[in-house]
Amino acid sequence: MNRSLPALLLLAAAIAGCAGSKNKSQPETVLVNPQVLLLGEVHDNAEGHKLRYRQLFQRVEAGWRPAIAMEQFDREHQALLNKAQRDCRDAKCLLLVMAGPHWDWDQYRPIIDLALRYELPLIAANLSRADASRVVRDGVASSFDEKTVAEYRLKEPLPADIVKTQQKEIVAGHCNMLSDMMVPGMVNAQVARDIWMAKLLRAQQPRDVVLIAGNGHVRKDYGVPRWLNAVEPRLTVRSIGYVEAAPEQGLYDASYTVAGKRRPDPCAGQKPKS
Structure with a gap:
């Protein structure tokens, strides 16, 4: 991959030009x-x-040529995504083949066009709803083969700090309306997504790879970074959050704070679970 001095200098200048929109406590200097x-x-x-x-x-x-893994595509659709990338010249064509519900696809067109223009492989990185439902019912290990279960020690209890933080985020994200019996299964589904993403990112080596995913997935305390180096060999990993409020220290290697979007309160009129 091209990491010549001129390219690095160009990249350094570009990053410096964005400094006004980042969280100063977590500067992006890489x-x-x-x-x-x-x-x-x-x-x-x-x-x-x-x-x-x-x-x-x-x-x-500046010369980098990573694969691009995207949460927006379910992993079992990789063969179709490969074909669409071979056959399509632009994101509009690829999305006619691939786009499903639940995503605002216009937000992802520039990245898909970038991948097509520079022939960067696109990787489908998400757990499907069907697989997530099985994990909710049968546990995290149910979506992996025996080798992966052993590598990530999935027959053992999940790390307590991951479970605790995932549970807190999931309950808050559902307006404190979830019944207690639903929460463990939903935690398992989120953990399974993170492990699948980590597994698929590692599978791209020796090629570098970028993950496009929600801020929760790229958090260092409980997300994909925790699982990426749970197995050997260890990889160099950098996590960047694009957030609407400055995050707690240490959640990302760097973060950029952007203006919040005005939205209706999703919890308005709902009575929180006591």
Whole structure:
């Protein structure tokens, strides 16, 4: 991969030009691209999508040629995604083949066009709803083969801090309306998603890879970074959040704070679970 001095200088200047929109407590100073770059998002925040795309574009323009893994595509559709990438010249064509519900696809067109233009492999990185439902019912290990279960020690209890933090985020994200019996299964589904993403990112080596996913998935305390180096060999990993409020220290290697989007309160009129 091209990491010549001129390219690095261009990248350094580009990153410096974005300094006004980042969280100063977590500056982005890395010039050499990591083996795994995790780029978060607030799914419906267009400003965050634009900033993230500009920064990824600058890296690619400077010579980096990673694969791009996307939460927006379910992993079992990889063969169809490969065919669409071979047959299509632009994101509009690829999305006619691939786009499903639940995502604002216009936000992802620039990244898909970038992948097609520079022939960067697209990787389907998410757990399908059907697989997630099985995990809710049967546990995290149910979606993996025996080798993966052994590597990630999935027959043992999940790390307590991951379970506790995932549970807190899931309950808050559902307006404190979930019944207690639903929460463990939903935690298992989120953990299974993170492990699948980590597994698929590792599978791209020796090629570098970028993950496009929600901020929760790229958090260092309980997300994909925790699972990426749960097995050997260890990889160089960098996590960047694109957030609407400055995060707690240490959740990401760097973060950029973007203006929040005005939304109706999703919990308005609902009575929280006591």
